[in-house]
Amino acid sequence: MNLTLKIWRQSDANSKGKLVDYNISGVEGDMSFLEMLDVLNEDLINKGEEPVVFDHxxxxxxxxxxSLQINGEPHGPDRLITTCQLHMRKFNDGDTxxxxxxxxxxxxxxxxLMVDRSSFERIQQAGGYISVNTSGNTQDANAIPIRKEDADEAMDAATCIGCGACVAACxxxxxxxxxxxxVSQFALLPQGQVEATERVLAMVNQMDEEGFGNCTNTGACEIECPKGISLENIARMNREYLKASMKG
Ligand code: FES
Known part of the structure; x- marks a missing residue:
């Protein structure tokens, strides 16, 4: 496959960036998107040019x-996968x-192509944990019964890998x-109840402080999420937030 790549090049956060054209040939359908970029970078290095910086x-x-925006979509045209799982067979010879x-x-x-997503980490650090006393004997694994539906939903929420595609899609x-x-992965479980009030208030507060925008329920985030995280979680967090605000 021969492709034309229009790649965003920017020296740092304060410089102006621009799209630069690169032609690449010999791309196999079985290559991952990142392997295709590896080939491009090898070529650039051999020519004495600066390789393209991307995160992986x-x-x-x-x-x-x-985290790559490919043809305007976070993680590219496929669904429920990350950029590293995207294969070049999704593209055609001659594509730009x-x-x-x-x-x-x-x-x-x-x-x-590399962005700083430490804002996500600060949201997580604001309350995405439970405080457990680990001294003494290990508690029996099934000592606290949890409804199967709750366990499943908590597990689904916990599959979020924090890639940022939801933000990029919105x-x-x-x-x-x-x-x-x-918030949901704890709100659904008994272990998460002790700190539930402080957690949701602190995490939402941190989210706002980081400069993220407001949700207007367009649903693009759910569609582009590589892990299929459901909008139900947003509704749950809003309920948790309301409950916590009334307590406060
Ligand atoms: S490099 Fe793609 S999810 Fe880890």
Whole structure:
């Protein structure tokens, strides 16, 4: 396959970026999107040019590092996968592909296609945990009975890998899907009840402080989420927030 790549190049958060054209040939359908970028970078290095900076780690859909906006969609044209799981067979010979970083005020560009998503970590640190006394004997695994439906929904929420596709897909750059998944995974379980009030207030407060936009229920986040995190979580977080505000 021969492709034309239009790649966003930007030196740092304060510089102006621009799309730069690259032609690449010999792309196999079985290559992943990131392997295709590896080939491009090898070529650039051999020519003495600066390689394109992009984020990645596990390359198997687990870590959420590979954040790319491909032809205007977070993680590209496929559904329920991350960029590292996207295969080049989804494209055709002669295609032009636009490759940009995830765009949001709260995700400043580090360089080229790499953005700083530590705002997500600060939201998580604000309350995405439970405080458990670990001294003494280990508690029996089934000591606290949990309804199967609740366990399933908590598990579904916990599959969020914090990639930021929800923010990149949203016209408001809202982080409600991410934050609500992190709130929900605890709100659904008995272990999460002790700190429920402080958790939701602190996490929503941090989300606002980071400069994410408001949710207007467009639902683009759910469609683009590689893990299929449901909008139900946003509704649950709003209920949790209302409950907590009334207590406060
Ligand atoms: S590199 Fe880890 S999810 Fe893509």
């Amino acid at each position: 780690d596990c390359r198997e859909g687990i870590c959420g590092a590979c 592909i636009y490759i940009e970083p995830f765009r949001a005020k709260a995700f400043p560009v580090v360089k080229d 016209k408001n750059a809202s982080a409600m899907l991410f934050t609500s998944a992190k």
